[in-house]
Amino acid sequence: MSGSAAEITENSRALVTWHWRRYLRRHIGLIAAAFVLMALEGSMQGAMALMMQPMFDEVFLAGDRNLLIWVGLGVFAIFTLRALSGMGQKILLMRISQRANADMRLDLLDRMMRQDGSFHQLHPPGLLIQRVQSDVATINLAVLGILNGVGRDLLSVIMLMAVAVSVDWIWTLVALVGAPLLVAPSQIVQRFVRARAREARDLGARLSTRLDEVFHGIIPVKLNRLEHYQNDRYRALSDELVRAEVRATAGAASIPGLVDIMAGLGFIGVLWFGGGEIISGEKTVGEFMSFFTAIGFAFEPLRRLGALAGQWQVCASGIERVKALLDAEPKLVSPPKPVAPPKGVPGVALSDVTLAYGDTVVLNRTTLVAEPGQTTALVGPSGAGKSTIFNLLTRLIDPQSGRVEIGGVAASRMRLEDLRDLFSVVSQDAALFDETLRENILLGRTDVSETKLRDALKAAHVTDFLPKLEHGLDTPVGPRGSALSGGQRQRVAIARALLRDTPILLLDEATSALDAESEAVVQEALDRLSKGRTTLVIAHRLSTVRNADKIVVMDRGKVVDEGRHEELLARGGLYARLYSLQFKTEGPTADSVALAAQETRRRGNGAGDADSAPRDGTNLLSRIFGRWFGQ
Structure with a gap:
């Protein structure tokens, strides 16, 4: 042979x-x-x-x-x-x-x-x-x-x-x-x-x-x-x-x-x-x-x-x-001797974290802290590494170096199941299945009483559109939730998060794809969901994170600034420039007027930088209001 x-x-x-x-x-x-x-x-x-x-x-x-x-x-x-x-x-x-x-x-x-x-x-x-x-x-x-x-x-x-x-x-x-x-x-x-x-x-x-x-x-x-x-x-x-x-x-x-x-x-x-x-x-x-x-x-x-x-x-x-x-063995597995997850409402910390995909560095010695029970917003241009931080916290990926901690416990030392039980996630694309609305909310759970389910539906504003559905909670939502609108799908995701009742909440562009009316309803439900939890928010629409306890500004995988909304505007860095770009298209607000006045004062004192200076040399207030009122 x-x-x-x-x-x-x-x-x-x-x-x-x-x-x-x-x-x-x-x-x-x-x-x-x-x-x-x-x-x-x-x-x-x-x-x-x-x-x-x-x-x-x-x-x-x-x-x-x-x-x-x-x-x-x-x-x-x-x-x-x-x-x-x-x-x-x-x-x-x-x-x-x-x-x-x-x-x-x-x-x-x-x-x-x-x-x-x-x-x-x-x-x-x-x-x-x-x-x-x-x-x-x-x-x-x-x-x-x-x-x-x-x-x-x-x-x-x-x-x-x-x-x-x-x-x-x-x-x-x-x-x-x-x-x-x-x-x-x-x-x-x-x-x-x-x-x-x-x-x-x-x-x-x-x-x-x-x-x-x-x-x-x-x-x-x-x-x-x-x-x-x-x-x-x-x-x-x-x-x-x-x-x-x-x-x-x-x-x-x-x-x-x-x-x-x-x-x-x-x-x-x-x-x-x-x-x-x-x-x-x-x-x-x-x-x-x-x-x-x-x-x-x-x-x-x-x-x-x-x-x-x-x-x-x-x-x-x-x-x-x-x-x-x-x-094919999974690369991300639970440690051989896992430790118990933290009790109560833990904080979140990244210490000197570096992560790269091949030659592309996504996070470069990133350090940040989200305090327990507070809302921390991650903002910055696309590709700054914001979503990567969410993936690190839930161990969808591991960093090449640095430390990721939940309540003082390294994420890599916990069982994957215990770690992920600490988080609820509401993202822009709510993952719905071709099942009934009830099944999409409960996801196989049998320990939820009707009273608890009703409270979650009310808090998430699902009850606002429930009477319009032919079979109520037993209405099929279609493939990927296609029978529901974007705002309705988001409210279903919020109801899920309420029933999970985890100490940490991750919000990834949860309202960015919604119209103004739906956004207002969903934002109210998210605010209710965030109470008593450590909440991290990724947002490109900066108006949605004005009330965050802390805003972390990221650029090219690094934390370049952090503070409250007013503090960041006053410092006039990347956050102020991003906010300026948004209100130019969305119209003037109290913040935008204050920012424009601040930029004028800075320019008068010779403190303006090349990136924020108008190319034609005209006053910033004139450009803003001239654009807004069609002048």
């Missing part, structure tokens, strides 16, 4: 062992029962071949009418046993296969949900869906075929060959004269099929990813008239998949084809060699019919067993990918 063939055999043995130990061994009782039934079904073909000799020699040729009824009853019994055993083993095998694959899907989902962000950056949703659905389904079909082949077809071949040998072992050797011709081609075909199956699985994953991107981005697709563009890209991938699947099928079908060729050669040999013995009277017609029936029956299970080689290569490519995902 060549090195490549030996490698394939060893790899196949390892995959079979892995799949058996992890998913099939627990069903050993059902598998044993199924094999008993498969053995019974397979042996019936051998029994049928044995019946041919008395049927021809003693009934048809000798004319024994008394034996006719017994031969008929024997044939009927054979077909009845075959039918019952066949039905039973199919039911058992389907249960085993479906249960094993359901377990595999659950294991895959569990492992993928535990992976960190870097894993999901490398594995898009479409690819993961392909692995969970298509690859597991492929394994399911192949395992059914393999168990059938081993339990029924292999035994059938053994029984039928035993019948053939009992008639004449020389005829049997002649019938199998072409068998050695199958060995080398089958090894080549197996390597070819495995490669094409891998190619087809990868293309299937790319197709799933393409569909996922199109359906999730259907609005931009329509607005930018990208229908033809996306169709062309999908068609190109589909054409590649068709070619790969056809090549894989051609390879898999070639082995049964070779079995047919071998059968044809064997039939010619037996007809030439055995026909002479029948004519000379050395063998009876009944013996020939028994032999011919046994060999004829044997070639059909042999064809199926030959097809299993191709089937297994397709299955193996799926198991390889599934195993790779299940063997």
Whole structure:
């Protein structure tokens, strides 16, 4: 055997062992029962071949009418046993296969949900869906075929060959004269099929990813008239998949084809060699019919067993990918000896934290403190590192250096479950599922009383729109909450946070996508939610964080300033410039007038900087009010 063939055999043995130990061994009782039934079904073909000799020699040729009824009853019994055993083993095998694959899907989902962000950056949703659905389904079909082949077809071949040998072992050797011709081609075909199956699985994953991107981005697709563009890209991938699947099928079908060729050669040999013995009277017609029936029956299970080689290569490519995902260990895990989480309402602190993605530095020796029970706002231009801080606090990522502490306890020293139980998150994109409104709020919890649920709904202003829904809390919200408006989805997220009742609240642009009326309602609910909690807020709309206990100003991964709203305006740094840019577009406010007056005084004293000076040299107040009033 060549090195490549030996490698394939060893790899196949390892995959079979892995799949058996992890998913099939627990069903050993059902598998044993199924094999008993498969053995019974397979042996019936051998029994049928044995019946041919008395049927021809003693009934048809000798004319024994008394034996006719017994031969008929024997044939009927054979077909009845075959039918019952066949039905039973199919039911058992389907249960085993479906249960094993359901377990595999659950294991895959569990492992993928535990992976960190870097894993999901490398594995898009479409690819993961392909692995969970298509690859597991492929394994399911192949395992059914393999168990059938081993339990029924292999035994059938053994029984039928035993019948053939009992008639004449020389005829049997002649019938199998072409068998050695199958060995080398089958090894080549197996390597070819495995490669094409891998190619087809990868293309299937790319197709799933393409569909996922199109359906999730259907609005931009329509607005930018990208229908033809996306169709062309999908068609190109589909054409590649068709070619790969056809090549894989051609390879898999070639082995049964070779079995047919071998059968044809064997039939010619037996007809030439055995026909002479029948004519000379050395063998009876009944013996020939028994032999011919046994060999004829044997070639059909042999064809199926030959097809299993191709089937297994397709299955193996799926198991390889599934195993790779299940063997991929999450990088962010709980410590071996975790400490207890802090009690009460803890503060949050980052000390000299540095984090980079490759060569891109996101946080550069960042230090900040959020006091217990207070609201701390993180502001700054896009890319300043604000969202990264939220990810560090909840250990979605770990820093390269520095310390992240919750209530004086290092985040990395707590169990992940305990750490994340300290946080509630309300973000711009509230994650809703295609379930009822009630289920989207409770998320499987059964410990929430109706009174507590009602209080949360009222505090989150969900009760404001609840009467408008046809079935109230039992109304389906649609995929991703599409049946609700943006403001309604945010209020659902707030109700969830109220029921979680955690000591720390993270608000990530929670109102930035809302209109003024919805923002006012949601902001009121957020203010109520923040009371008595350590709250961190990310906001680009600075008017929403004016009342924060502390505002931390970030730029390029560093904390460049911090203080209250009025203090930061008075200092005239980055915060003042960002605020100035916003009120130029939103209109003058009391703060903006004060800021403009301050900037004028500073400019008169020669204290203005190049970034804040008007390019045309005109007074800042004139520019602001001139823009606002159309002058």
